[in-house]
Amino acid sequence: MNGSDPAAPGSPPPVLSFRHLLTEAVGSFLDEARMTCPQTADSICELIITLSRYREEGAPLFPMAFVCDDLGQMLAQLGGHDPIAIGIGPRSRATVQRALKQCASLGQGRWWALYLLRVPEGFAYGVFRTDPFPLAETPLERLRRADEGSTGVVGVLQLADNILELRACGGLCRHVYLSGARVESASPPEVLDELAEAVTDGVATTSRERARGFFRRVLFEVMQGSHGTLVAVLPRERAGSMLFVDGIILPRPLDVVALLDRYHADPTDAAATAVRATAQLLRGMMATDGITVLRADGCIVGYNIFVRHPETLTSQPSMLVGGARRRTFEVLCQALGTELTAALIRSQDGDVSCRRA
Structure with a gap:
């Protein structure tokens, strides 16, 4: 139609919406989760x-939200x-909006975390207390490993801008990408798993999974912030690199695994405080x-x-998409x-990427 508007002059332009496709997909998800309900599908879409x-x-x-049929269960x-x-x-959508307005903060x-309990009247909503300790599984992590025998719970969590996880029991999961989020990129959980594995690759087997969970949870909280981040991982027993030209190298590397092991062996208040403080220190760094x-x-x-950028990168910045942080990342990747x-x-802008040797 050569770009012309088929509507009559003065009438509103045609509207394109993909909401009905999302609602249908959520409805199918609820069918698989044995929680079929058109109103619930529309509400979860909202x-x-x-x-x-x-x-x-x-x-x-970044509130965690859960829809359930039995609050105690x-x-x-x-x-x-x-x-x-x-x-x-x-x-309804209006109840979801009101619940978020009153509970998200x-x-x-x-x-x-926010809950929406399905009751005959509709949704009864509120919040429940979770454990923010860095070694404790999050509610969504527990839902991820729930077996198929558990039913009646659906979780929603924003992983990054316009990327969300829709999760039920028995491994049932969808990653929802909205507003042009790039589906070809690895999902934020996959990227963080890669980094957590790299940071604990040299950790003793008995401590590795515990350390991996700690780093994964702390890194995920950092990824939800608005600040860009760069991380470099050295081989074990290295104290620095020729790449680094400025910055703060600790006089003695902070052994996170030793702190976690100490708490695991003797979970005193002092040991727990050391774990929490280390998590906060890493977030701040x-x-x-x-x-x-x-x-x-x-x-x-x-x-x-900070690292020194080779002349090839500084003289040809147009070859890379992004600014100084992206160019620094390329320097790290070359090493x-x-x-x-x-x-x-x-x-x-929320994009995350991890590369390993």
């Missing part, structure tokens, strides 16, 4: 779309405690400019690190297999 870039007062929020399954009822409403820092340097034996080596074992970038 939950997905709203959470895709959720903001309150301009600040991004769900709490036992997800490790939740102390539910607080907030409101009730029909099984309570669900930050992994302390509380990764929020600074420059590169955070980790090591394949689970040690933190340095932060706020894989020699100076480094892995490198990660989280750009300010």
